[in-house]
Amino acid sequence: MNTTELLDIQDLVVGFATDRGVAAVLDHVNLTIRQGEVMGLVGESGCGKTTLARAILGVLPQPAAKIGGGRVLFQGEDLLTVDPVSVNRLVRGRKITFIPQDPYGAFNPLFRVGTQIMELMKWNSPRVTAQELETSTRVPALLQRYPRDRYRADKAAVIDILNSVQIPEPEKAMEKLPHEFSGGQRQRLMIAMAFLPQPDLIIADEPTTALDVTIQAQILRLLRDMVSRQNISVLFTTHDMGTAHEICDHITVMYAGQEMETAPTTRFFAQPAHPYTVRLLESLPNRDREIREIGGEIPVLTEVPSGCRFHPRCSVASDVCRRDRPDEVLVADGHAVRCHHPVEPGAAS
Amino acid sequence: MNKSSGAPPVQEPILEISDLRRYFPVRNVIGRRVGWLKALDDVSFDVASGETLAVVGESGCGKSTLGKTIMGIHRSMAGTIRFQGQEIGTMRAAERREVGGRLQYVYQDPGASLDPRWKIHRSLHEPLIIHGGLRRAEREERVRDILHAVGLPATHADLYPHELSGGQQRRVGLARILTLHPSLVILDEPTSGLDVSVQATVLKLFRSLQQRFSLTYLFISHDLSVVRMMCDRVAVMYLGRIVEIGQTEAIFQNPKHPYTQSLLAAIPRIGEKRVTEDFWLEGEPPDAVNLPSGCRFRNRCPRAAAVCAETEPALAKTGAAEHAAACHFAA
Amino acid sequence: MKATVFILQRLYHDRSAFIGLVLITLLFLTAILAPLLSTFPDAVWDFNPKDRLLPPGTQYLFGTDRMGADVYSRVLFGARITIVTAVIAVGVSLLIGVPIGLVAGYYQSWVSELLMRVSDIFLAVPQVVLAIAIAQTLGPSLNNVILALSLTYWPWFTRLVYAETRSLKNEVFIESAIALGAKPWRVIVFHILPNVSSPIIVRTSIGMGFTILTAAALGFLGLGAPAPAPEWGRMISESREFLPEAWWYAAAPGFAIFLVVMGFNLLGDGLRDILDPRIRRASREHN
Secondary structure: OOOOEEEEEEEEEEEEEEOOEEEEEEEEEEEEEEOOOEEEEEOOOOOOHHHHHHHHHOOOOOOOEEEEEEEEEEOOEEOOOOOHHHHHHHHEOOOEEEEOOOOOOOOOOOOOHHHHHHHHHHHHOOOOOHHHHHHHHHOOHHHOOOOHHHHHHHHHHHHHHHHHOOOOOHHHHOOOOHHHOOHHHHHHHHHHHHHOOOOOEEEEEOOOOOOOHHHHHHHHHHHHHHHHHHOOEEEEEEOOHHHHHHHOOEEEEEEOOEEEEEEEHHHHHHOOOOHHHHHHHHOOOOOOOOOOOOOOOOOOOOOOOOOOOOHHHOOOOOHHHHHOOOOOEEEEOOEEEOOOOOOOOOOOO | OOOOOOOOOOOOOOEEEEEEEEEEEEEOOOOOEEEEEEEEEEEEEEEOOOOEEEEEOOOOOOHHHHHHHHHOOOOOOEEEEEEOOEEOOOOOHHHHHHHHOOEEEEOOOHHHHOOOOOOHHHHHHHHHHHHOOOOHHHHHHHHHHHHHHOOOOHHHHHOOHHHOOHHHHHHHHHHHHHOOOOOEEEEEOOOOOOOHHHHHHHHHHHHHHHHHHOOEEEEEEOOHHHHHHHOOEEEEEEOOEEEEEEEHHHHHHOOOOHHHHHHHHOOOOOOOOOHHHOOOOOOOOOOOOOOOOOOOOHHHOOOOOHHHHHOOOOOEEOOOOOOEEOOOOOO | OHHHHHHHHHHHHOHHHHHHHHHHHHHHHHHHHHHHHOOOOOOOOOOOHHHOOOOOOOOOOOOEOOOOOEHHHHHHHHHHHHHHHHHHHHHHHHHHHHHHHHHHHHOOOHHHHHHHHHHHHHHHOOHHHHHHHHHHHHOOOHHHHHHHHHHHHHHHHHHHHHHHHHHHHOOHHHHHHHHOOOOHHHHHHHHHHHHHHHHHHHHHHHHHHHHHHHHHHHHHOOOOOOOOOOOHHHHHHHHHHHOOOOHHHHHHHHHHHHHHHHHHHHHHHHHHHHHHHHHHHHHHHOO
16 A cells, blocks of 8 residues: 555445436546645536545435445545544544535624634544543533633634634634625635544535636635645645646546546646546637537446446447446556546647 | 727717706605615716627616616606617606517516516517517517527416526516517626626526617626626726726726726736735725715825815716726826 | 326325325216215205114115205215315416416516505415305305405415416526517516426425315315305204214214315325426436
8 A cells, every 4th residue: 555645435326316326426437646746627517527526525316326345545544434423533624624615605604704613623622632532432512511721722823813814803714704705704714624623635626616807716715725834635625727727736537427637737638648637638629719519428337338437429339348448547757537538638729 | 799989979879868967856864855865966978879889887876777767767857868869768658668668677676676476478578569560460470580589498488477587587587578679788896796607607598689779788787707798898887987987998998097006906817926915995985975075085095185076077088989988196 | 298197197196195186086076976986966955854863774875864865965065065165266266366376476566566465465364264254245156165265365376376486487497588579478477487387286286175175174164155055064063952962963074174284285295206306307317
């Protein structure tokens, strides 16, 4: 096992029960994230990126979602087999934190922001002692005290991070209600809350999609600064290639529940090897005013194509593509593609 | 479609907006008005027949309000809207309906404009029945023609909306608007929330429809890369005013207003250096109810000077023929 | 047609709604076929003193009443009165209430406020009390009962339709129909009305049950069709002085009322489950 691998997803299979049958949302997906790396997970609707993010966190919608196989190895341990209570206490919200797409929905509108952040710190502060952890298993949550000295230290850390995310006048801000902040500010608050527990991995699910483009630029820069300073890993899902280009070190592209290609960012855009990636990049709006389509439609997940799910729309598909899902082929250092007919380097326009 | 040559329009503009104003009252808890939200504040521009004019800006800039006010969904409080030479802003509802056929509005999701209990062909016939003038056989022919133009098989007309895919519903929604053969179509965020591949298909459809039916588009969007690909001219809005307007390439290559510059600077460029590293615009737009004196952008502008706080800059020509910017320091 | 088949299929799966449907069908069949099904079709109104107050037996299935008439046959013929009353009363309420609700909901102006306050006034008084007042003033007769019931039930439809219309008005397809130039009446009749038809159907079914109960109450109080009409409520009222010995005299019409009202309520509940959420949800999921 590579010791710098923080997260290693192997062969993950997830299905959703729907009115029209079982939707095969994730099909034997592999993904690896190293320590300190920002991994982008890109893809169009139905590709499974949000489901993958939730599977890692262990918050798939129940009872509709069924995990059909695979392992989610985080720091060596398979999160799917470990006791769920201890995953909840030790991992979720502490070693793995989450930045949601909709910052407003993540806050309770009735409580002050400061109260909610300190509530978070009560349970997930990096200063929680082993003794407190042990007590939390025996004593019911309502009766648990928040030690005064830790409270003071935590509060100082909160003010500090609110300054880093450029929330003006943090002390006053803590007394405000969520609706008193703008969308961009709420997202900064979510970022602050994701960093406070000093996690090893942050999962950011389309965190800038709902924001204006200038605010998005500010938030992306902020996020990158904070991540690089603390050597935290990030799984950043997005459907926008431009955003992925700005913030990710490494990009994995998914289509209809299958991961298609993974590569370092510059290589991903300069020399894509998978036909889907090539066509996707070509269809991005560009200067020359020519619009290039891919043709066909994204499959409905209750009736997926066999083998490689892109084959019905692929110009180089052959019989083997219809039969077998391709295995991973290493094209260059850190660049792997799952395709029977990968594009030759230099051939992609 | 070829890029328009950049020569000034030879005929009357199809749409002339002058000093358009639309404010929304802001009320406190007990209902008393405490201020105005200046959604549209003396907006003026023309649209030439056959062109595609983009109106871009971020949330709160007023572009959606602009589209709805032109359509008559909101009533303007001052200023004029001249469509094909007629003043439509002050028309009563009955007269307005008559204009309605030639000026159409497409929602972000055209599929949602279909009545879920009506079969497609009935939804398509409806606009023609409302506006009258065609016999049944003529209507049938026009509907068939439109279905073909949007790329849907004629057999689909017998289905209900929920029996079609999202993309097909979108096409039907567009077809419905086009049955009236409008001259000007307002597209309100047509690609927002769409996947990249779907977006390409939708844009291609818009282009082919424009050619086939000689449409003029008012393209409201926040997505500048799409705008660059689709539009002849661009108007940039900020907090209710147009701050810059001109030919697309002129704006993209040589933006004059600091806000436009920051907007363009925020667009990621794939294959080049990361834009966020040098991005300089700080903070957020000010509270729309409490605008700063003078230029409304001055609190965030690196070039702000004393004059900016005193006088609000007017939209003035900047040297190049059609390129105007509202800044005291535009070259 | 496809929709009706779909609804019937779904009803079959929902046991209690299906029972409701069966009961209502039985009611209608009974009313239509009363002359065939009853044992003494001509004797319903007769005076037959030597057979007074006989308990249920082979000749008189549900026993006889104080006039010596066969209770079974009277109950069957009473079904006709029940149906006529309910259908006309609910029908008239529909015809009054739905248009008022549509107009009030579509035009958000002082007129709508006025209309809704008027309907509030009617709703504030319990239906039975109001119906009694009206029927009492006009005199006891079946027509007056029907009139009274119509005048007191219409606000339920109005409130329902008003709420639905208001929320529908914000839907994109309504806005776009207006933007296309459709005149208000066209939008209301062709777009809004079909989309509120489901709640109206549900309310109609439940309203039938409610109306029958109220009609029976009025008949019990002597305000309905005069004797010797075999109206169920009146039969129960007549039976009072002979209870508890002639138990069949009250039990038969009482049980009939119970079955019919329960049938309409079960059917209404079942229809509510079937009609609204699934059709709307199904149509949205396909997007």
